[in-house]
Amino acid sequence: MSFHPHMEYAPAKFHKSERQLADAGEAFAYTPENQAKFDVNVTHYPPEQRKSAILYALYLAQQQQGYLTGAAMRHVATQIGCSPADVEDVVSYYTMFYTKPVGKYVLNVCRTLSCALLGAERVTEEMAKTLGIQPGQTDPTGTFTLMEVECLGACDRAPVVMVNDDWHERLAPEQVKDFIEQIKARGAKAFTGCHLHVEK
């Protein structure tokens, strides 16, 4: 008899025959500026170790297009000189790469202990209620994507929300509605930013 609790082992489409490769999407190539940035970054590593630049290359592609399509991954593979499978291997591991379109503002609510002690669960709930979406989803207008993430490293300013590359600190559950309205009205100016970053 097994003591293993009843649980789903893996998503239904687990078998490789059912696994779907990333959608190729539109043709993709770096803009000349991004190509120049990549060419500089790759010199930081020994010439035979171009693969080290893969995270940087993927960030560039993601910034250019918003998310990573199959075509973008293939472009990165040719830039690096590795196989497309190698690129997909990396993309599927790291949480900050998106393989599906995301909203203009990606709300990453920290859910780990220090933030949770000060109400992060309720922040997520309020956001889900206000936006009418569940974590992991994007609202129909394509403005907001709600995500729950693990520790962001600002536990003294809990609860913390990372919006794209910006931070918003000490967001009480009661302030969530107003916060969303503020983003709609003022865009990136609605964020407090990192409290250590006051001078910029």
Next chain:
Amino acid sequence: MDFQPVLTSHVRQPQSYTLDFYLQHLRGYEGLRKALTLKPNDVIEQVKASGLRGRGGAGFPTGMKWQFVQKDTPKPKYIACNADESEPGTFKDHVLMERNPHLLIEGCAIGCYAIGAKVAYIYIRGEFYHVQQVLEDEIEKAYKAGYLGKNIFGSGFDCDVYLHRGAGAYEAGEETALIESLEGKRAQPRLKPPFPAVAGLYQCPTAVNNVETLCNVPPIILNGPEWFAKQGPEKNGGPKLYCISGHVKRPGVYEASMHTTLRELIYGEQYGQGMLNGKKFKAIIPGGSSVPLLLDEHLDTPASFDAVAKAGSLLGSAGLIVLDESVCMVWLAMNLLHFYRHESCGKCTPCREGGDWLYKLLQRIERGEGRPKDIDLLFGVANNILGKTLCAFGDAAATPVLTTLKLFRHEFEAHVREGRCTLPSEWRAKTPVLAHH
């Protein structure tokens, strides 16, 4: 005890991150200048004599680590600075990099000189984009001023410092996983030995050091190892940054000597200033989420590597998470296991499958559907992860379960018996927690 902050003395002042400020007020790059007049081996000897211990979590002596780096090989050597600060409850490197970046740059350069490396990579976590921008600008300024690049101070020593942005992986904080990630692969740990000091980045000798560790090196070179060793108890010398978060009035990063007790850090006027909302203290996680809990009776322990270990926990990364009486320990274990289950790299089966299993068991108990035998099952599964994985992640994932079971077993039993949480936890969601996956 008159302790003067060293690493964060000026961080609250405006412009403290600039090169000019560093040169004017903090004897900027004098440590590097002095180090370059010494032999590399003497630099290592000084760091060894100071007793500096790694600030990333393990507390391994830094001088030893540098000495182990193979010198008699034609291969290039590397410094990899671990700025992938992801341990829940830890946010000290964030402050150092944001407000005192030149100290880190200088530390990297001295480290490179000591082990014979020409390149240092700072592996910074992807979420710290604003920190990365500061560091990028300041590294460029250091190059322009001649503190990095070719022939520094006319000594013939070349040093390059590069930033490498991670992309959201807790596991990249483990030293061999960090190296894998630097090589452009998934951040999964390697089998050790060989240790990075022999075959690290690109199979070359590599020293992986935490940000705070490298920041301690310039003051050691400047003020001498004896000065450093005197700043704290024996074998626990030097200034230490403590990250206090959770239910305290004034959470934040505080610099203190390792004589300071946990009680002072929680209640002291210049530190945490006591419990939030007048609630009673319940327990503390003294070193980031991966270490055992300590109770009120342990609070008079000095917050040093050795004393905290003697009390039955670990100082780890010195991320103190303070918990008040309203915290349900089943919920706490569940929250942390959600983290470990999500962040497990998937390489070793006990950690990948066991973490998921533990999380589901805890969820069931928290929901009030736990069965009496589930508690023993938790214990059994956790013990079968402990010590059975390639890196310390497995131990870290099992610890929250084992420590809460050891100290608060009655709460688990009450959950199973009553079918609900018996604590008044008004700080939590009034509605059920969102169903995860």
